Amino acid sequence: MAHLAPTYRTSSSEDVALPHPLPEPAASEIRLERVMGVLADPLRLTIVKQLLTRSEEYDHTCGWFGFDRPKSSLTHHFKALREAGVIRQRQHGLERRSRVRLEDLDDRFPGLVDLIVNWQPAEG
Amino acid sequence: MAHLAPTYRTSSSEDVALPHPLPEPAASEIRLERVMGVLADPLRLTIVKQLLTRSEEYDHTCGWFGFDRPKSSLTHHFKALREAGVIRQRQHGLERRSRVRLEDLDDRFPGLVDLIVNWQPAEG
DNA sequence: GTAGCGGTACGATAATTCTCGTACTGACAC
DNA sequence: GTGTCAGTACGAGAATTATCGTACCGCTAC
Numbered sequence: 418m419a420h421l422a423p424t425y426r427t428s429s430s431e432d433v434a435l436p437h438p439l440p441e442p443a444a445s446e447i448r449l450e451r452v453m454g455v456l457a458d459p460l461r462l463t464i465v466k467q468l469l470t471r472s473e474e475y476d477h478t479c480g481w482f483g484f485d486r487p488k489s490s491l492t493h494h495f496k497a498l499r500e501a502g503v504i505r506q507r508q509h510g511l512e513r514r515s516r517v518r519l520e521d522l523d524d525r526f527p528g529l530v531d532l533i534v535n536w537q538p539a540e541g
Numbered sequence: 542m543a544h545l546a547p548t549y550r551t552s553s554s555e556d557v558a559l560p561h562p563l564p565e566p567a568a569s570e571i572r573l574e575r576v577m578g579v580l581a582d583p584l585r586l587t588i589v590k591q592l593l594t595r596s597e598e599y600d601h602t603c604g605w606f607g608f609d610r611p612k613s614s615l616t617h618h619f620k621a622l623r624e625a626g627v628i629r630q631r632q633h634g635l636e637r638r639s640r641v642r643l644e645d646l647d648d649r650f651p652g653l654v655d656l657i658v659n660w661q662p663a664e665g
Numbered sequence: 666g667t668a669g670c671g672g673t674a675c676g677a678t679a680a681t682t683c684t685c686g687t688a689c690t691g692a693c694a695c
Numbered sequence: 696g697t698g699t700c701a702g703t704a705c706g707a708g709a710a711t712t713a714t715c716g717t718a719c720c721g722c723t724a725c
Contacts, residue, residue, distance in 0.1 A: 449660050450581050457578030458683090480701070487685050492703060497682095511692055511701050528652025536573050582713090604671070611715050616673060618713095635671050635722055 436507045439499060444521040447502035452526065455501040456533070460484070461494050465503060465533050468517045476507065476514035560631045563623060568645040571626035576650065579625040580657070584608070585618050589627060589657050592641045600631065600638035 456462055467482060479491045495515060498504045503522065504515045522530055580586055591606060603615045619639060622628045627646065628639045646654055 448663060449656060450583055450586055453577045454581030457574050457581055459574055462574055478701070488702065489685055489687090489704085490683080493683075493685090496703095508702095513702065526656055528655055531652055532573060532650055539572060602671070612672065613674085613715055613717090614713080617715090620673095621712095632672095637672065 436509060439506045439508065439513070441499055441505060441518075442502045444502070444518070444525060447521065447525050449526060451501045452503060452522075452529070455497050455503060458494070459538055460486075461498055462533060462536055463538065464494065464498065464515075465517060466536055468504065468515065469519075469530065469534050472516065476516040478512045478514055560633060563630045563632065563637070565623055565629060565642075566626045568626070568642075568649060571645065571649050573650060575625045576627060576646075576653070579621050579627060582618070583662055584610075585622055586657060586660055587662065588618065588622065588639075589641060590660055592628065592639060593643075593654065593658050596640065600640040602636045602638055 456465070464482060468477065479488070479495060484491060495504070495506065495513075499506050499515075502518060505518050506513050506515050517530070519530065580589070588606060592601065603612070603619060608615060619628070619630065619637075623630050623639075626642060629642050630637050630639050641654070643654065
């Protein structure tokens with residue numbers, strides 16, 4: 418997988434420096450028990466799986482997922498994922514966009530991402 | 542890996558029928574989010590890792606681990622692991638012995654066991 | 666019988682986490 | 696300026712989970 422350059426392409430086709438990530442643990446500080454805990458929730462598993470499987474060129478905002486939950490609940494879950502080291506968030510003007518820290522997770526916990534991608538939510 | 546026959550060898554070298562496992566979810570009912578949740582705890586990760594790496598011919602009792610915790614706390618954690626489908630427990634007379642449901646976990650969540658084996662508890 | 670042992674069940678308190686309403690911010694459009 | 700929009704921060708109540716004391720059970724040894 419190609420390394421993502423620290424720029425992104427806007428709708429006007431300019432390359433712009435990426436905003437700094439919001440506070441997050443260094444890759445070496447990511448703790449498996451913390452990651453497990455944060456993934457012990459169907460909504461958060463859904464977030465990460467969708468980022469892994471439906472995400473394309475751009476990072477995504479909370480709204481992109483289309484969850485029918487209050488905004489403050491979504492903030493809570495995204496923050497939990499970020500503070501555990503699972504996702505990286507950057508502030509793009511109004512929006513806060515998220516992506517999975519794929520390289521860091523693959524490096525620290527090989528196989529974990531596959532578990533998430535293969536996860537299926539419970540029926541009912 | 543060889544399939545474990547449903548007998549075990551006693552100290553007097555007799556093969557004896559294994560007691561039935563205590564209530565547990567079927568392999569197909571094991572939920573990743575549940576497993577993640579139950580492994581979001583250093584003590585329980587330690588239990589499973591030790592069962593995976595130090596265990597030999599026999600299953601092991603709670604006391605084998607040597608944790609300095611009240612018995613009722615250990616019961617609580619072992620039960621949580623069993624009800625999530627991570628370990629299997631059988632009653633052998635006085636003792637309740639545990640082993641990891643290795644085949645079931647490998648079948649349902651390939652790679653998960655390696656994550657646990659490679660886990661290191663936090664320093665301090 | 667009694668004692669000891671591995672372990673459970675119950676229950677209470679403490680701690681953590683979830684959920685979400687409300688108020689607010691910062692950026693943009695006009 | 697005003698409005699709107701994505702999202703946050705705070706805080707409260709509910710729900711879940713952790714911890715562990717106590718009482719108890721069933722088996723074995725004596």
